[in-house]
Amino acid sequence: MTVGSWRLKIRHQTGFSYAGAVASSYNEARMSPRNEARQAVLEARVEVWPSARTYRYEDYWGTVVTAFDVHSAHDTLRVTAISTVETLGPGDQLTATDGVGxxxxxxxxxxxxxxxxxxxxxxxxxxxxxxxxxxxxxxxxxxxxxxxxxxxxxxxxxxxxxxxxxxxxxxxxxxxxxxxxxxxxxxxxxxxxxxxxxxxxxxxxxxxxxxxxxxxxxxxxxxxxxxxxxxxxxxxxxxxxxxxxxxxxxxxxxxxxxxxxVPPLKGVYAGPANTGQGVEVTITRLR
Missing domain, CATH: 3.10.620.30 (C8orf32 fold)
Structure with a gap:
């Protein structure tokens, strides 16, 4: 284990409430951490309610997107992303006089x-x-x-x-x-x-x-x-x-x-007005 590393578990739940039944919605979630030099993703899953088939891709900027459509009537949409990530400290820092001119x-x-x-x-x-x-x-x-x-x-x-x-x-x-x-x-x-x-x-x-x-x-x-x-x-x-x-x-x-x-959740839908968005993030240090 690298000195200064942490292991974090993150549970991020968000979603929308509507004034009535929504006939269909088309959504993108950007809630999954990236694998890169200073962090390793050990677990990453996205759960959707109402249940919907999801597919993942990287967008133009390299962010992992979970896309899904909901075609059953619903008055609430809930997305929960659960991930476990190994992170590192800041590492080698530039001094004020370093870098290009x-x-x-x-x-x-x-x-x-x-x-x-x-x-x-x-x-x-x-x-x-x-x-x-x-x-x-x-x-x-x-x-x-x-x-x-x-x-x-x-x-x-x-x-x-x-x-x-x-x-x-x-x-x-x-x-x-x-x-x-x-x-x-x-x-x-x-x-x-x-x-x-x-x-x-x-x-x-x-x-x-x-x-x-x-x-x-x-x-x-x-x-x-x-x-x-x-x-x-x-x-x-x-x-x-x-x-x-x-x-x-x-x-x-x-x-x-x-x-x-990079919004965590966005989409379009057919139906009554959006009455609010809830967000809840829980983070646990595992080591």
Whole structure:
């Protein structure tokens, strides 16, 4: 066993309630962790009610999607994802002076390779104030990596984490102006700031165990979480909401340009109005 590794079991249940019987629905769930360098998936299954045949595929961004259609009448849709994942600590971290330089990021090779991760999106677009902030940080830092760390610190200093203050449609500018938001907002802000100064950046969706000193065997209320990655010769993962490198408490589910690329559950249906969505995440440290 690698020193600093954890084993986490995650149970994520979500779904929709409707005002009456829905005739049919067509859905996609992005709730299954990925196998990659710092995490190994030991178990991953998705259960659907009403019962439906599911099939899995990887989308454009490499996220595992569980797709399913429900053609029996239903007034509730419930999706439960259960996974067990072995995670590693942050590993080798870049210092503030490491990574490629500003000239390297301005080159055509970088722009062509990461074009989609340099463009603003509806949730990450900035106003004049935020663009000016990003440029001032860039001018004062010798390397892109140093600027990225400084922007994370600035956003964390200025924007308070406040559960329930925003929704999934909130954009970076709104969160900045009210100076509070949730992890999605903070991540959208950082991604937008990085892109506007030419640093390729992506939004990461996953889970976070809330306790650094978690007791083995105890189940706790966890949370869906979001953080960022930026490219400075290699991808670097950082959690700006908590001001820490991504480590053993983090489990990656998917990546994209913003939240719209990685929602845990989305779909279309024929029938009466959606009356609400419930979410419950339980995380247990197994070792």
């Amino acid at each position: 500003w000239a390297d990021l301005r080159g055509p090779e970088c722009a062509d390779r990461w074009y989609e991760l340099l463009l603003p999106t509806p949730r990450t677009a900035l106003d004049e104030e935020l663009t000016g902030l990003a440029e001032s940080v860039r001018a004062a830092r010798p390397t892109p990596h140093a600027a990225a760390l400084a922007l994370c610190e600035q956003v964390r200093d200025e924007v308070a984490y406040a559960s329930g203050t925003t929704g999934v449609q909130t954009d970076a500018v709104h969160a900045w102006r009210q100076r509070k938001g949730v992890c999605q907002d903070i991540s959208h802000l950082v991604v937008g700031l990085l892109r506007t100064i030419g640093i390729p950046a992506r939004y990461v969706s996953g889970y976070l165990h809330p306790a650094p000193d978690a007791t083995i065997g105890d189940s706790v209320v966890g949370q869906s979480h979001a953080w960022v990655e930026w490219w400075v010769g290699r991808w670097t993962a950082f959690d700006p909401t908590n001001g820490i490198p991504v480590g053993e408490r983090h489990v990656v589910v998917g990546r994209g340009r913003e939240y719209g690329d």
